[in-house]
Amino acid sequence: METGKPQQADSGEARRERKRRQILDIARDVFLRDGFSGTSMSEISAKVGGSKGTLYAYFASKNELFQAVLEDFLARHEAEISGTITAGGPPGEVLLAFSERFLEVLLRPENLALLRLVYAEAGRFPEVGQAFYDSGPANAEQHLAEYIRGAVEGGFLKQDTEPYLAARQMILLSQGWIHNRRLWNVTPAPSEAEIKENAHAAVRTFLAAFGA
């Protein structure tokens, strides 16, 4: 969107990299909006501005472009979604912060669209589902489980808590009903207060089950 005309210091390798990025950004929007089958290479090429030949010089097929788009998207958002856990503190605060931030990130339109896309294509393209899982949920699960293990050792949580089980339940509760309703498109975007409320409810239930 930001690279209308080539600027000065723009040659060779760098130029190619810029164009590639531009294609990926545009293709991402279209794929997220229309799904894999519903997306046309011609439209992408038209939006990029160049010719279809050029598009195919960067990505040999629709499939390849799709994979590249997802890889790029997931890599960008991996840090964000798994960086929601700050280790060390007491569960009451840490988990509340995690839960809020987690849901807020999940509810962003781009991430809802990504989830829809992944769900839709995971059946036909298992590697898509796998890539998504590895870069998102698996990370969140692991980070959270590690934090929980620490909290157990620190005496904040019940001694017999299974970190991975607890982490998964915490994620499910944090995700909440709102998230599903947003995915099904039966409710408008919630207010920040509703998100906070969901987080509180999640933490309350979690601590009732696993608190020391």
Next chain:
Amino acid sequence: METGKPQQADSGEARRERKRRQILDIARDVFLRDGFSGTSMSEISAKVGGSKGTLYAYFASKNELFQAVLEDFLARHEAEISGTITAGGPPGEVLLAFSERFLEVLLRPENLALLRLVYAEAGRFPEVGQAFYDSGPANAEQHLAEYIRGAVEGGFLKQDTEPYLAARQMILLSQGWIHNRRLWNVTPAPSEAEIKENAHAAVRTFLAAFGA
């Protein structure tokens, strides 16, 4: 699949109804497999056996057929998914039975495929998401909430339990991690033992939070 040749008592109204059902059954499979954009009317017509003209004599457009397929599918499965709650007994047993059955139903391939389809199309066709929500999740939520209200009044659960909040959390926990992993297609179908284990964990956490 089962109606190859017309049988004897087969005329007028009934005949038409049978053919309609046959088309719906076949179209359902194709839509669930390939999604809306990926599905071709020609393929459906070929699988049905007749001509494309006939297909269009029953459903005026791809859109109309799609809507009809979903309506039919949802109506058939509505009872099953919301009939998983048997009122009256103590939460320990009722909720365990619900949780197990709920997850087992959710994990059936046809329902996973339906969920994928609904997620995928809910963005573009809000009425699809709404119809699904009304016929599935909304029912489950309401039935469960009503049971929980009864259990609170019966002294089985904490007096300050909010039935709808508790119901939603119970559903989220029941759904579990497995369900997501199946949707993302990163794990094979779980054994019955795993399903039971998930249900136990869900009930344990639920009762820790809301038990009297």
Next chain:
DNA sequence: TCAGTATCGTACCATACTGTACGGTCAAAA
């Protein structure tokens, strides 16, 4: 028996799709 209708096969329309080909253009590298 006979009219009416549902269905059939097939061809077709207009459009869209992915992917390729090709000659012209323009800017960077030598």
Next chain:
DNA sequence: TTTTGACCGTACAGTATGGTACGATACTGA
């Protein structure tokens, strides 16, 4: 300045799509 190579516009191949048209045929209902 000359060469190189990326990029452009456009056209095209080949196939598939949703949807229609139409005459032939088989079957239902009276």
